[in-house]
């Protein structure tokens with residue numbers, strides 16, 4: 292039986308551009324599919340085809356078991372959509388916007404009103420509920436749009452870059468909302484530029500580029516493709532690089548990569564935290580002072596870059612406050628995805644927000660190569 | 661969360677369909693557009709100022725020099741003119757409908773609507789109903805100004821209301837032309853100018869401001885078959901505003917203006933509503 296969202300050979304061209312070039316998708320009921328891809332990959336086009344806004348040139352698709360091309364109106368009854376750009380009426384208040392959407396989902400006026408109130412609370416918009424949404428900040432408008440997508444708790448949801456432009460607290464809040472929805476049986480297709488987000492929320496990940504799916508699998512499977520764990524050391528003294536390199540060679544399972552400029556050495560290893568402790572002891576024994584050391588497993592960032600040949604471009608540069616070291620030194624980083632994502636694996640909000648994905652570490656990693 | 665989900669589940673999408681849903685959805689969208697009008701009163705205000713300016717310009721600048729029927733009295737011209745100005749006002753509302761719809765397309769709001777299980781024509785019907793309400797308001801104010809300037813009717817109240825009914829019907833039919841234009845262009849600005857350009861020949865090659873009998877033959881024929889002229893003529897009859905010595909032209913619509921006006925408006929409405937709704941459904945914003 293095909294999943295709650297199913298597509299086969301979707302093709303959509305705009306003039307010369309093949310925005311979708313034969314996309315197949317299959318999202319089992321109650322799971323989250325993360326659609327990743329660089330700008331212009333075709334993510335939004337795929338969402339628009341599946342939500343009846345665009346007619347594909349060829350291919351077929353079903354949502355909640357209903358044929359998208361044959362019965363678009365039945366499909367609309369089963370989906371909620373939050374598009375890439377907030378679609379709210381700026382002269383209506385937040386409350387009026389949600390009420391209108393509720394009524395257009397065929398709720399009674401009273402029900403729509405009650406539901407609007409609940410959603411406004413839930414998305415921390417109660418204070419601004421009765422102001423025209425024109426006066427909202429970008430993130431507030433974004434949240435209003437997401438609330439509009441959730442008005443009827445439809446069985447299938449589509450969210451096109453839902454957390455772009457949200458601050459860490461609201462991003463965390465939205466993740467929780469999404470996890471609750473999925474725990475309640477909702478199926479979600481989510482596009483994102485934040486690999487962190489896909490890692491955290493999605494059961495399965497599809498990487499698209501140039502309108503094609505170039506890789507798919509769980510986050511762990513994709514990471515495994517990119518290689519195993521490695522130890523990274525930043526030595527304090529440039530003179531000691533050679534000695535440190537010698538030490539690492541003894542523990543490593545391959546070549547030691549040395550970046551003279553940043554005094555950073557990297558070596559592939561097996562053996563995890565235990566080995567890391569041994570490396571630290573040995574370096575200490577030889578009197579090599581270190582600034583930083585970490586066990587690093589491939590992140591989705593690495594996967595993304597190795598697959599598409601370029602970094603995910605981040606729409607929201609303002610959030611990238613953390614440093615590379617911060618990410619690497621966190622114990623068990625990378626093991627995150629072993630949590631069953633949507634089953635309510637909740638870590639402390641503080642830890643989450645520190646690790647908000649940022650553009651800065653991304654560039655550094657690239658420069659090091 | 662629990663309360664939130666409860667209402668949502670209870671309220672879940674119910675089977676929809678039919679005329680009732682169409683009407684309901686259209687009214688929901690109309691309400692939205694009316695709220696917008698109240699929050700952006702400038703638009704309504706400018707919509708009022710323009711026809712008032714026309715009334716003043718035509719009565720005081722051209723008033724004494726235009727001969728209608730056998731009369732050169734400026735009072736007769738004033739009475740004659742008002743139906744023309746009223747009709748012009750309702751047609752100019754077309755541009756507003758077009759710009760509003762183009763604006764929704766532009767802002768991606770149409771995407772939201774198109775992803776909802778709502779009646780197909782409701783977004784457009786809601787918009788045109790709201791515009792109709794605005795047009796009605798404009799007409800009331802304009803009629804008040806016209807009365808202040810000395811406009812007088814010479815028929816019973818029922819006929820006068822019927823005249824305004826025909827004007828609103830014409831305006832409503834034309835707003836669907838505006839809707840089609842709004843859906844066909846890429847920007848709200850283009851919709852505004854595209855919505856206005858064709859209105860100038862339409863309203864000037866007509867009997868709105870002059871006696872069509874006095875036009876050159878070629879233009880006279882166009883003017884007398886112009887749907888716009890038909891409504892103007894019908895209103896003059898219903899208001900008792902035809903000047904003394906006026907010779908009714910031989911063209912059929914001029915001889916049966918009320919019937920012809922209804923036919924024209926209904927035909928325009930049906931054609932352009934069909935085209936606009938079809939365009940809406942296929943539109944890729």
Ligand SMILES: Nc1ncnc2c1ncn2[C@@H]1O[C@H](COP(=O)(O)OP(=O)(O)OP(=O)(O)O)[C@@H](O)[C@H]1O
Pocket residue numbers: 305308309310328329330331332333334335336337375944945
């Ligand atoms: N309406 C359109 N007309 C012409 N070309 C389009 C249209 N919509 C999308 N495209 C093109 O199709 C390709 C895919 O676009 P799409 O918006 O699906 O990318 P995306 O993966 O969502 O990118 P982003 O991450 O920037 O949102 C792009 O090359 C884009 O220029």
Ligand SMILES: [Mg+2]
Pocket residue numbers: 334335336375451
């Ligand atoms: Mg996109």
